Amino acid sequence: DTGVSQNPRHKITKRGQNVTFRCDPISEHNRLYWYRQTLGQGPEFLTYFQNEAQLEKSRLLSDRFSAERPKGSFSTLEIQRTEQGDSAMYLCATPDRGRLSPLHFGNGTRLTVT
Amino acid sequence: QQPVQSPQAVILREGEDAVINCSSSKALYSVHWYRQKHGEAPVFLMILLKGGEQKGHDKISASFNEKKQQSSLYLTASQLSYSGTYFCGTEREGGSEKLVFGKGTKLTVNP
Numbered sequence: 001d002t003g004v005s006q007n008p009r010h011k012i013t014k015r016g017q018n019v020t021f022r023c024d025p026i027s028e029h030n031r032l033y034w035y036r037q038t039l040g041q042g043p044e045f046l047t048y049f050q051n052e053a054q055l056e057k058s059r060l061l062s063d064r065f066s067a068e069r070p071k072g073s074f075s076t077l078e079i080q081r082t083e084q085g086d087s088a089m090y091l092c093a094t095p096d097r098g099r100l101s102p103l104h105f106g107n108g109t110r111l112t113v114t
Numbered sequence: 115q116q117p118v119q120s121p122q123a124v125i126l127r128e129g130e131d132a133v134i135n136c137s138s139s140k141a142l143y144s145v146h147w148y149r150q151k152h153g154e155a156p157v158f159l160m161i162l163l164k165g166g167e168q169k170g171h172d173k174i175s176a177s178f179n180e181k182k183q184q185s186s187l188y189l190t191a192s193q194l195s196y197s198g199t200y201f202c203g204t205e206r207e208g209g210s211e212k213l214v215f216g217k218g219t220k221l222t223v224n225p
Contacts, residue, residue, distance in 0.1 A: 033212065041202045042116075043156065055212050090172035091155065100144055102158035103203075103213065 003027070004106035006092050013082055013113045020078045021109045023046040023092030032075050033103065034067055043091055043105075049075060082113045115140060117204045126192050126223050134219045136202030138211035145178050145185040146203040146213055149196075156201060159187075164207070192223045195219040 005024040014021050025032065031050055035043035046065065047057045051072035064082075069075040079086055089110050092105040117138045124132050134147060137204055144163050146157040160171070162178035173190040189196055199220045203213035 026224065031211065034218075040217075042218050043203075045212050045214060047214055098137060100161055100163070103148075104158070105144070105155035106154050
């Protein structure tokens with residue numbers, strides 16, 4: 001158990017629908033990361049937070065993606081007007097402590113867009 | 115910016131050794147190694163800082179060559195449990211505190 005909980009575990013949606021994923025770290029880590037992983041690829045950076053502030057967002061991320069971290073605890077990732085290319089595993093990760101500490105990944109939310 | 119891993123895949127027999135490489139075209143501040151088994155989340159193995167230090171635990175160790183911006187992961191006397199996909203994640207010198215992962219090296223250890 002990594003202490004990072006993600007919900008839902010699986011999500012099947014039709015193209016054009018909006019979806020929202022949630023990430024809950026056990027304790028309130030300062031930093032929280034979102035990654036996306038497709039089959040046969042490494043995790044691809046999407047965005048990260050320092051407390052409630054979103055510090056960086058990948059240039060590859062379209063305006064259909066938005067993330068929030070109210071109060072610096074849990075985080076949500078929303079995808080609007082989903083496309084088939086959005087099908088992937090969405091991973092949330094938080095570090096043990098500060099910089100140079102291990103990232104603990106949640107088990108992810110697998111999104112399938114039909 | 116994405117680090118390049120080699121080889122893409124390795125098949126071993128139990129007890130054999132393997133080396134996985136991770137190279138970057140940018141100056142790195144740190145290199146992280148993770149292992150992911152099918153259907154599971156990536157699990158942390160170790161972190162290396164610039165300076166060429168070598169780290170290890172059990173029969174898995176790694177090094178970081180700052181001059182070459184290359185890290186290598188060494189798996190000695192492989193066990194069945196070592197099977198999985200290994201990813202290096204790199205943090206750039208002077209960059210933000212995010213890890214950029216390579217495409218991974220799939221390791222299969224057979225009896």
